Amino acid sequence: MRPAGGGTAKPRRLRDELRELLLRLHFYVGLFIAPFLLVAAVTGILYALTPQIEQVVYxxxxxxxxxxxxxxxxxxxxxxxxxxxxxxxxxxxxxxxxxxxxxxxxxxxxxxxxxxxxxxxxxxxxxxxxxxxxxxxxxxLPLRTWFDDMHRHLHLGDPGRVYSELAASWLWVLALSGIITWITRKIRKRSTRAYLLPTRKGPQRQRSMSLHATVGIWAAIGLFFLSATGLTWSQFAGGNVSALRASLHWSTPTVATDTTNTPAVAQDDVPQTAQKVLEVARGHDLGDPVAITPANDGGAWTVSQVQRSWPLKQDSLAIDPSSGSVVDSVKFEDWPLAGKLAEAGISLHMGILFGWVNQLVLIAVAAVVITLIVIGYRMWWRRRPKGPGAGLPKPLGRRVDTAGAYGILLAAAAMLGVLLPLLGVSLIIFMAVDLARQLLGAHRSMS
Missing domain, CATH: 3.10.450 (Nuclear Transport Factor 2; Chain: A,)
Known part of the structure; x- marks a missing residue:
């Protein structure tokens, strides 16, 4: 088959086909998933500010x-x-x-x-x-709970959690595909500055694309981190992550509260018993802040440290409320490394690990996400008024010859779908739509 204008179609390498497929993937994800990311970023900023707001409101x-x-x-x-x-x-x-x-x-x-x-x-x-x-x-407290619900599921319950999981699942893909397509583009002068700093010369679209890409590269680590830690709370991927951690013995350890013939403490006796178990915990050097959890159905009470700022304090004791003896203990230093990293990562994602510095970093990363989305939509909008399908990436050519690239992406979807179901399903949908568009473009070229 000959391309328009005559001549012989020049065969393309798989690398070029894969890059162009990733470019379109980045575009489609940015166009359709960006609204989810925008909501997550805005609500994330509000959530990060709640510690200071709560001190005033409450x-x-x-x-x-x-x-x-x-x-x-x-x-x-x-x-x-x-x-x-x-x-x-x-x-x-x-x-x-x-x-x-x-x-x-x-x-x-x-x-x-x-x-x-x-x-x-x-x-x-x-x-x-x-x-x-x-x-x-x-x-x-109520304010943080409201912002947390808004951030996690838009106050829509389990159906709304699909939005946040889609955002978290695609955020790292969006960042990675953007980085790959940017550093593999054909440019005359390959220099560190060309990759890491925006250009001030050339057409408006070229300058916007350069700004969009370089800001994304600088923010990539933060985007990968937010995506990975955000998925731990998700509806489908979160369950898979928990199961994987459990199978590898990376789960957060807990104290055993089973005791022999220890009856439940009556509610009238809970105040005095709480005083008793707290004194036992103090005697075992369990310092503040702590949380006391009664065993209302019988068994040992739990006294756990709950400091999630640095340095983390997460030691726990199980105390028999009748005898005051310690029946089990777990020290944070004995947690598996993965458990420690998960605890620190969640606290970092919530903006409480390093206090106000942590909050400022989160707000800055969220602001970068918003900026990238605005620049991306602006570039699309400037291309949009050019007829049907305007603003969409051009087909690869006059014929569909991207089987290798599609095969690689399909394999990636299959592997990722095991751990990240929503990502796998939506990636397959993208390939189906993209392939249909390629076939339609090839049909029109032959007409």
């Missing part, structure tokens, strides 16, 4: 005024005050104050709580008075 609940003498009431008295504030609840967790200016948190499973939420009573440790009761999700 000042009454979170803060206690430490007296000059530094005295405080017993933990048992504080827990009793919390029980009086939530009379229909069952105590699920107790968090003593992490410092003299913080309140004690007592979390309840309660029918009065909102759906999928718990009630947490905040108690001033110096006066023993309840400063407020809030609906919480784990340790998260």
């Amino acid at each position: 000042d009454k609940e979170l803060h206690a005024s430490a007296p000059a003498n530094g005295e405080s009431v017993a933990l048992a008295q504080q827990v009793q005050a919390a029980r009086a504030a939530v009379p229909d609840g069952t105590i699920a967790e107790i968090r003593p104050p992490k410092d003299a200016e913080s309140t004690t948190r007592v979390t309840f499973d309660s029918p009065s709580a909102e759906k999928d939420r718990q009630l947490t009573a905040f108690v001033d440790p110096h006066t023993g008075k309840v400063t407020g009761v809030l609906n919480t999700f784990g340790e998260w």
Whole structure:
């Protein structure tokens, strides 16, 4: 078959075909997945700012005024005050104050709580008075919970989690395909500057593309990290990651709470028992901040460190509430390396590992994602008004001769689909659409 204008079609190498296929993949992903990434980036910025916002919004609940003498009431008295504030609840967790200016948190499973939420009573440790009761999700207060739900599933529940998983699944592919197509492009002068710094010369589109690519290269590490850690919370890939970690014995270890003939502690006795197990934990050098988890169905109580900022504190003890003896313990230093990295990575993704520095880095990376999307859409929009199919990458040629490239991408989809199902399925859909377009283009060329 001869190309338009005569002459013999010049055979292309597989490398060139694969590069052009990746270029189109990058374009389609950017065009259709970018809205998901945009929402994730904006909500991620808002989520990263919540620690400071919460300190203002929930000042009454979170803060206690430490007296000059530094005295405080017993933990048992504080827990009793919390029980009086939530009379229909069952105590699920107790968090003593992490410092003299913080309140004690007592979390309840309660029918009065909102759906999928718990009630947490905040108690001033110096006066023993309840400063407020809030609906919480784990340790998260209402504001952070709202932003977290927005970031994870747009307040749509499980169906909405598909959006965030698509965004996390494709983010690293988008970054990697962009890097490959940028560094393998044909340019006259191959220099470090040409790859890493935007050009100031040439047509507007060339300058925009250079800015888009070089910013993406500088941000690549952050994009890969956000994608990898974000997938740990996802609906489908997250389950596969957890199963893989379990099979490799990389899961986060937990203390064994089974004890022989240890009955459940009555709710009326929980305050005094909490005081008892906390004193045992202190005697075993388990420092603040800690969370006490009662065994409401019987067995040992758990006292665990919950510091997720650097340095991480995650030691745990299982304590028999009857005898006060330690039945099991797990130290963070004994965790498998993968478990430590996963814990640190999640905290880093949430912006709490290194305090405000961590927050600023996350905000900067999210801002870069937004910038890349805006530049990308701007380039597409400038090409758009050129007729049917305008703005789309041109077909590879007058005939469909990309079987090798499609085969490689199909193999990648099959392998990735095992761990990242949404990525595998959507990648196959891309290939089907792209192949149909190639066939249509070849048919029109013969007409």
